[in-house]
Amino acid sequence: MFGISKINDIMLLVAFAAIILAGPIILEPIGASYPDLLQKFAIFGIFAIGFNILFGLTGYLSFGHAAFLGVGSYAAVWSFKLLSMNAIPAIAIAVVLSGLFALAIGYVSLRRAGIYFSILTLAFAQMSYNLAYSVLTPITNGETGLRVLRTDPRYLDVMFGADVGAAQPTTNFFGIEMTGWPGFYFCGIVLIAAFAFSIVIFRSPFGMTLRAIKSNQNRMGYTGFNSRPYLMSAFIISGMYAGLAGSLLAVTDPLAGAERMQWTASGEVVLMTILGGAGTLLGPVLGAGIIKYFENIFSAFNESVLNSLFEFMPEDVRHVVVEVAGLFVGDGWHLTLGVLFMIVVIFLPGGLMEGAMRVLRIKHSPKVTNIGKSPQRDIVGEGAIEENLDDRVRTAPARSKPTG
Amino acid sequence: MNNAVLSIHDVHKSFAGLHALSNINLDIRESESHAIIGPNGAGKSTLLNVCVGRLAPTRGTVLFDGTELTGKHPFEINQLGVARVFQTPEIFEDLTVIENVMIPMFSRRDRSFGLNIHSRFDEQTEIQSESVQVLADLGLGDHLAHLTNSLSRGDKRRLELAMCLVQHPKLLLLDEPTAGMARADTNATIELLKRIKATGITIVIIEHDMHVVFSLADRITVLAGGTIIAQGTPDEIKGNPKVVEAYLGEETV
Ligand SMILES: Nc1ncnc2c1ncn2[C@@H]1O[C@H](COP(=O)(O)OP(=O)(O)O)[C@@H](O)[C@H]1O
Ligand SMILES: [Mg+2]
Numbered sequence: 001m002f003g004i005s006k007i008n009d010i011m012l013l014v015a016f017a018a019i020i021l022a023g024p025i026i027l028e029p030i031g032a033s034y035p036d037l038l039q040k041f042a043i044f045g046i047f048a049i050g051f052n053i054l055f056g057l058t059g060y061l062s063f064g065h066a067a068f069l070g071v072g073s074y075a076a077v078w079s080f081k082l083l084s085m086n087a088i089p090a091i092a093i094a095v096v097l098s099g100l101f102a103l104a105i106g107y108v109s110l111r112r113a114g115i116y117f118s119i120l121t122l123a124f125a126q127m128s129y130n131l132a133y134s135v136l137t138p139i140t141n142g143e144t145g146l147r148v149l150r151t152d153p154r155y156l157d158v159m160f161g162a163d164v165g166a167a168q169p170t171t172n173f174f175g176i177e178m179t180g181w182p183g184f185y186f187c188g189i190v191l192i193a194a195f196a197f198s199i200v201i202f203r204s205p206f207g208m209t210l211r212a213i214k215s216n217q218n219r220m221g222y223t224g225f226n227s228r229p230y231l232m233s234a235f236i237i238s239g240m241y242a243g244l245a246g247s248l249l250a251v252t253d254p255l256a257g258a259e260r261m262q263w264t265a266s267g268e269v270v271l272m273t274i275l276g277g278a279g280t281l282l283g284p285v286l287g288a289g290i291i292k293y294f295e296n297i298f299s300a301f302n303e304s305v306l307n308s309l310f311e312f313m314p315e316d317v318r319h320v321v322v323e324v325a326g327l328f329v330g331d332g333w334h335l336t337l338g339v340l341f342m343i344v345v346i347f348l349p350g351g352l353m354e355g356a357m358r359v360l361r362i363k364h365s366p367k368v369t370n371i372g373k374s375p376q377r378d379i380v381g382e383g384a385i386e387e388n389l390d391d392r393v394r395t396a397p398a399r400s401k402p403t404g
Numbered sequence: 405m406n407n408a409v410l411s412i413h414d415v416h417k418s419f420a421g422l423h424a425l426s427n428i429n430l431d432i433r434e435s436e437s438h439a440i441i442g443p444n445g446a447g448k449s450t451l452l453n454v455c456v457g458r459l460a461p462t463r464g465t466v467l468f469d470g471t472e473l474t475g476k477h478p479f480e481i482n483q484l485g486v487a488r489v490f491q492t493p494e495i496f497e498d499l500t501v502i503e504n505v506m507i508p509m510f511s512r513r514d515r516s517f518g519l520n521i522h523s524r525f526d527e528q529t530e531i532q533s534e535s536v537q538v539l540a541d542l543g544l545g546d547h548l549a550h551l552t553n554s555l556s557r558g559d560k561r562r563l564e565l566a567m568c569l570v571q572h573p574k575l576l577l578l579d580e581p582t583a584g585m586a587r588a589d590t591n592a593t594i595e596l597l598k599r600i601k602a603t604g605i606t607i608v609i610i611e612h613d614m615h616v617v618f619s620l621a622d623r624i625t626v627l628a629g630g631t632i633i634a635q636g637t638p639d640e641i642k643g644n645p646k647v648v649e650a651y652l653g654e655e656t657v
Contacts, residue, residue, distance in 0.1 A: 001502060001526075001532070001548055001549055002500075002525075002549070003549065004526055005526065006524060006526075006527070201521055203524045203525060203526065204520055204521040204522070204523060204524060204525060205506075205510050205514075205518070205520040205523065205525045206519055206521045207521075207525070208499075208503060208506065208507065208525045209507065209510060209520075211496075211498065211499060212496050212499060212503075212507045214498065215496040215497055215498040215499055216495065216496050216497065218494055219494040219495065219496060220479070220507075221457075221477065221478035221479045221482070222456060222478050222479075222482055222487070222488055222490075223479075223482060223507060223508045223511050223567065223571070224479050224482035224483045224508070224511040224512070224515070224516065224571070225507075225511050225516060226477070226479045226516040226517060229516070229517040230517065233519055
């Protein structure tokens with residue numbers, strides 16, 4: 001009846017976990033198999049999964065989620081400075097603080113919907129960004145960024161008898177240093193847990209309620225639902241995901257700067273989610289991976305790399321080709337991202353997941369006509385059948401007829 | 405009259421100078437089926453909008469079971485037991501048919517908020533079986549897993565009705581439930597509404613089709629130009645010259 005089941009979801013989770021854990025091997029052929037990059041995949045995957053719980057399920061488009069990422073990072077670094085270099089207290093504090101921060105911002109922003117909501121969240125994030133550079137300098141250390149120092153107190157570490165101050169401290173998970181592959185596996189396992197929790201939300205009555213709010217918030221009122229607490233919960237949960245991602249950024253590299261809160265960072269998570277497929281379980285992770293991968297590959301290209309790539313061409317042609325291609329790589333990689341994004345939005349508004357669904361089940365996949373109007377179904381556990389497309393076309397104009 | 409479930413008292417509503425409703429006084433009695441008829445633009449839908457909290461009246465009060473409704477949010481009014489079918493179906497277009505019906509049942513169970521993440525919606529057997537039952541009853545049994553934007557207009561109206569019925573409301577407000585339906589569909593809807601009526605639920609129905617009105621209504625109120633021009637039993641209304649002039653004469657099928 002629903003086309004989903006617990007068994008399906010468990011299989012999905014197991015497959016997901018296997019792919020993440022085998023990531024270093026799977027991504028070897030495309031040259032992405034090194035810990036720094038894979039960590040980024042995992043961390044931004046978590047960020048996007050959380051963002052999708054808000055945007056994908058409720059349709060409320062936040063343009064300020066990087067603020068929570070920043071709060072998470074700062075909170076984690078402070079935990080490293082004051083409590084312990086262990087990742088666990090840092091993560092716990094970051095998640096709680098970003099949740100509280102989301103509560104405050106959500107309380108105000110969710111009084112409005114649509115574009116006004118987006119603008120309110122953007123305004124709050126920019127405000128946080130500017131504050132981090134100005135009056136909050138004692139907390140954020142301004143432009144230099146907040147870092148751990150040998151001389152920090154680290155009360156918890158001292159209490160447990162660590163030799164604080166002996167050497168430049170490194171983050172750890174009960175003794176395992178969070179650099180290199182252990183760092184990736186730590187983030188990967190957190191990503192798997194974050195993904196599992198998002199499945200739980202998607203399949204719960206709460207998740208279905210969020211989808212109903214997205215579909216018709218008016219009807220929710222006439223059905224006895226006060227949408228506000230549901231939206232608040234979704235907003236806070238997704239803020240906590242962002243805080244978690246921010247804290248992991250600090251765990252893998254204990255340094256927090258305000259640029260993490262900039263609007264471009266907020267915009268990036270929007271792109272990731274839409275590119276992969278808003279409202280789907282896998283889409284956001286896919287989008288995050290693709291964007292971080294391309295960022296890494298294309299921004300590393302430079303003229304000499306291009307020249308050697310197009311060596312087979314005659315001198316003059318090569319010159320022109322390299323010149324043009326040069327616009328899209330290095331610092332210009334955002335141009336590539338922009339083009340990729342436009343192509344997806346125009347031809348696949350449901351994101352890459354919609355594309356995959358069309359390929360795998362050409363007939364019965366709901367066609368997405370609008371960004372954010374996601375199919376809300378994955379390939380795995382796709383449940384809805386849409387028939388009578390002709391019928392829908394026939395009745396659509398009738399619906400928009402003014403009614404007396 | 406003290407057995408009134410819904411009392412509308414001295415309600416006015418104007419839109420930028422247009423008096424959509426003026427001086428409306430109307431009592432809906434317990435367990436009756438009350439039809440509101442009148443030409444297009446008479447203010448019928450506006451009256452229901454005032455009752456469910458979509459519009460605030462410019463003046464006047466609406467009481468439901470002795471509770472003042474004016475100033476309340478739509479969700480609060482619904483929780484008191486008022487459910488409404490709209491003139492243009494208000495359903496969850498991106499959800500499947502069965503999900504559309506489960507949502508109001510979650511509302512009935514959790515009232516206005518429940519952070520239900522400890523269970524799966526596809527394993528809520530009680531809620532599912534009641535949803536399936538109601539949908540089968542309304543002839544939507546074959547569409548359970550379909551997205552609602554693939555339904556015909558008549559099916560959408562029936563779905564919206566199902567969404568109201570699973571809430572077990574005390575008062576059901578219907579805004580032109582048969583508009584745009586084929587004859588056979590209309591007749592099926594009449595039979596359905598008769599069954600609903602037999603359960604003792606109070607119904608207010610706005611309807612253009614006089615066949616539907618006379619098959620169902622215990623009493624009829626006629627609106628024209630925002631005021632009540634007549635009220636009475638179907639027989640009284642049929643014989644009322646004012647009504648015939650304002651409305652019935654041109655519209656009777
Ligand atoms: N939200 C609104 N804003 C402005 N005018 C409205 C609004 N709703 C209804 N009206 C006007 O009020 C009058 C009554 O409308 P309505 O109640 O929908 O009539 P009907 O009896 O056909 O249901 C119409 O003239 C309509 O244009
Ligand atoms: Mg109307």
